Amino acid sequence: xxxxxxxxxxxxxxxxxxxxxLCPPLSPEAAAGIAAAALADTLAAVGACSADRKxxxxxxxxxxxxxxxxxxxxxxGRGLDERLANAWVATGGWGIQIGMDTPQVTAAExxxxxxxxEHGRALLGPALDGGWWVIGLRAVDPRRVFADxxxxxxxxxxxxxxxxxxxxxxxxxxxxxxxxxxxxxxAAVAEAHPGLRTARSWRRWLTSSTAxxxx
Numbered sequence: 001x002x003x004x005x006x007x008x009x010x011x012x013x014x015x016x017x018x019x020x021x022l023c024p025p026l027s028p029e030a031a032a033g034i035a036a037a038a039l040a041d042t043l044a045a046v047g048a049c050s051a052d053r054k055x056x057x058x059x060x061x062x063x064x065x066x067x068x069x070x071x072x073x074x075x076x077g078r079g080l081d082e083r084l085a086n087a088w089v090a091t092g093g094w095g096i097q098i099g100m101d102t103p104q105v106t107a108a109e110x111x112x113x114x115x116x117x118e119h120g121r122a123l124l125g126p127a128l129d130g131g132w133w134v135i136g137l138r139a140v141d142p143r144r145v146f147a148d149x150x151x152x153x154x155x156x157x158x159x160x161x162x163x164x165x166x167x168x169x170x171x172x173x174x175x176x177x178x179x180x181x182x183x184x185x186x187a188a189v190a191e192a193h194p195g196l197r198t199a200r201s202w203r204r205w206l207t208s209s210t211a212x213x214x215x
């Protein structure tokens with residue numbers, strides 16, 4: 001078998017460039033703090049999984065938040081479909097890909113997904129908003145997988161599934177997951193997973209905003 005990888009698509013947590021849909025009520029700085037926490041949770045899970053290679057395709061510059069053991073490649077391309085395809089081409093091999101919006105993912109869960117690739121199927125995990133949160137591929141041209149699939153819509157997950165099946169791939173659908181796009185998403189994930197850095201960052205913001213409103 002080819003070496004297995006986990007690829008993370010991420011933005012550097014810079015105020016005004018990440019999690020802008022959280023603003024308002026959060027400030028750009030607070031939203032960047034949430035993004036930094038979500039990225040840290042995600043990379044901790046990936047770092048602890050059994051993948052042969054851990055890769056982050058980064059929009060921006062690496063900082064002190066980047067743990068050891070990750071290869072960094074720059075995101076390249078105009079739309080997200082191009083950036084996804086180019087990241088997979090640069091990474092090569094078999095593996096799975098996630099973003100930084102599902103900090104509740106665990107190392108054990110990632111290991112289970114990697115194991116699923118051994119059965120010869122592609123993997124796709126739908127998101128509650130109609131997108132997808134994880135994809136697993138082996139020995140296919142990623143440009144065919146992603147080219148012209150419209151991203152960021154309520155139909156992206158269904159469109160991506162049609163593309164995979166249209167390529168003749170057998171696809172295993174894994175469980176749905178909520179990703180963090182809105183404050184509602186953030187609150188729900190934090191409540192369900194209170195031990196996450198993301199949840200602690202959310203609670204700090206709630207405490208500070210409540211104190212500011214009372215003063």
